[in-house]
Amino acid sequence: MENQNKRAFLLLFGIPLAILVLILLAQSSGLIQTDFLASEDENTVEGDTVQLGKIDFYISMDTVLMAAEESGKPVYVYVDSDYCSWCKKFEAESFHDERVVEMLNSDFERLSVNNARNPSVASGLNIRGTPTGVFLRADGSEIAGMRVVGYVDTDAFLSRLDDVANSE
Numbered sequence: 001m002e003n004q005n006k007r008a009f010l011l012l013f014g015i016p017l018a019i020l021v022l023i024l025l026a027q028s029s030g031l032i033q034t035d036f037l038a039s040e041d042e043n044t045v046e047g048d049t050v051q052l053g054k055i056d057f058y059i060s061m062d063t064v065l066m067a068a069e070e071s072g073k074p075v076y077v078y079v080d081s082d083y084c085s086w087c088k089k090f091e092a093e094s095f096h097d098e099r100v101v102e103m104l105n106s107d108f109e110r111l112s113v114n115n116a117r118n119p120s121v122a123s124g125l126n127i128r129g130t131p132t133g134v135f136l137r138a139d140g141s142e143i144a145g146m147r148v149v150g151y152v153d154t155d156a157f158l159s160r161l162d163d164v165a166n167s168e
Helices: 003-029 061-071 085-094 100-105 119-124 154-167
Strands: 045-048 049-052 055-058 075-080 108-113 132-134
Touching: 049 075, 055 061, 055 100, 055 108, 055 119, 061 075, 085 154, 132 154
Parallel strands: 075 108
Antiparallel strands: 045 049, 049 055, 075 132
């Protein structure tokens, strides 16, 4: 009977503990990468804006719509989620590209929405997946046919930005 108890204890606690120790050793030695979804530069929030890559985004729909009304520019809404690897790839490529940075800063007001932290805005925009880019007029209505759903490369994104900037 005592042998059965030792086996049960080993199976329940010993093996999982050994696996955990191996994982921690591999992680500390760099064999396992645990930050693969983290972007190279952390997104920083200051006041009512967040910086993604080299671009400042508002984090409030009301604030961005007021800015759009004052500037007469359309709004680019970027919707992401915390564990979206395609979002991180898009941000690392497009939001660091000087052509994108220049065009977004000069021709658009910008809003960043995290799907998990602000589900009401994402739901109101009918977001079904991330990353998603939505283009709005200053009155909050969506510019039809311009939505970007899923990952797109920088050149395709620039083309869409150009289409929107020249349509409004």
